[in-house]
Amino acid sequence: MRRVSRITIAGVATAALAVTVSACGSSSSSSSSAEGKSKGIGLAYDVGGKGDQSFNDAAYAGLQKAEKDFGVGARDVEPQDNETDADKTQRLETLAKAGYNPVIGVGFAYAGAVKEAATKFPKVTFGIIDDNQTQAKNVADMVFHEEQSSYLAGVAAAKATKKNHIGFIGGVDVPLIHKFEAGYVQGAKSVNPKIKVESQYLTQTAQEGGFSSPDKGENAANGQIDAGADVLYAAAGLSGQGVIKSAAEHKVWAIGVDSDQYNQQALGKYKDYILTSALKNVEGAVYDLSKSVIKDKKPLAGEIRGSLDNGGVGLADSNPTFKNNAAMQAAIKKAEAGIKDGSIKVKTS
Known part of the structure; x- marks a missing residue:
């Protein structure tokens, strides 16, 4: 494991084909991996889900880019109304059991779920965006200024x-x-x-x-x-x-x-x-964690904080x-x- 505090800027995401499946909430998945290898990246959305044109969609853009660049599969799962922490934990564990690595929870609401799932699946790298309290060796806490x-x-x-x-x-x-x-x-x-x-x-x-x-x-x-x-x-x-x-x-x-x-x-x-x-470069955070696991084989862990210094936050000038x-x-x-x-x-x- 390595602990760093740098987030690089991910490029423009490319759309991927998807088919609808269901597991711990509605989800989409694409591409299957070779037998015996990781199926790719698992992503569980925060409240509002995909289509918010903001936080969750930034995470999805990072997922798409990583999926394309690294030639792996991906599965993204939507939240449900009035769900419990146990529902979130089950969602992450389902992704881990299915062979996805890394598994990323989008939003601080996943803090407890990531901590519990990471304990049960120590060989899987988990990521959580907007929370840095997990302190587990197989968890990357992706936070921002x-x-x-x-x-x-x-x-x-x-x-x-x-x-x-x-x-x-x-x-x-x-x-x-x-x-x-x-x-x-x-x-x-x-x-x-x-x-x-x-x-x-x-x-x-x-x-x-x-x-x-x-x-x-x-x-x-x-x-x-x-x-x-x-x-x-x-x-x-x-x-x-x-x-x-x-x-x-x-x-x-x-x-x-x-x-x-x-x-x-x-x-x-x-x-x-x-x-x-x-x-807030959520796209880059998802991409970089995926790269560290899938391509570099050196999973990021610990606090990874985006700032003005490293391009993790900024202002758009479009x-x-x-x-x-x-x-x-x-x-x-x-x-x-x-x-x-x-x-x-x-x-x-």
Whole structure:
């Protein structure tokens, strides 16, 4: 095993053929491996599932790219409504028993399940995204400095607002999402200490739909826009689609999260109002773990944290309005340099 703290940027994913199967929830699988070899990569999605145009879809992109580049099979499994930790554990164990290696849980909700499954299958490498408490020798804890990219998003929001009034919408009131809010508010106030920031969490628990309810996101965005906010940043998974929809309908700016949401096909009709996205290279994390197991034969383990320094987090520049705004770009570059050299300490709560 080797312990590292570097995430490389994965390239654009290539679509793979899939057929539907069922095991511990709906799933898709493709390609079979040679007899006696690993079947490839197993991936279990977080709340919201595939199609969120954000967190889960970034993981799927990494799966697709690894599947193509390494010539292995893959199986991805959807979450179910009102599922328990035992359901998550069974899902991971089913993938491990079937011969998939690595097996990756997408989201901190898999923390307990990964810990239990990793104990039962010590020869299988497990990965978990957004949690670093497992501390097992066969587990890679893939985490990120979300507060850093959120700080840059706050700088962009403060430069874009015409009312000195912006908003933050978090999916669920948990420490992980507090990091997004803390960085965003700090970044905005570094530009204008008097800026007004609306902050709201959609639910207290994931089971209530905070990460999977576009209608909740839309309603919250409508409220913040009515209150005067003209730039909204959502860290809310699938619910963020509702925030983007509301922003576009009211002709104000939205800032996406995790994936470059300006380039997401399902959000295409709203793209002119997606200023930028605070990126988290979940795609690269899934790809790199798969590479370490399948190609390098030296499985990653321990904490692997993405940051501005290693390209694990950042801001998307696909929108020409954002990219060509010289004052905004100068402020962002100055902030990025400060975070990298340590002169700016970004808060996490």
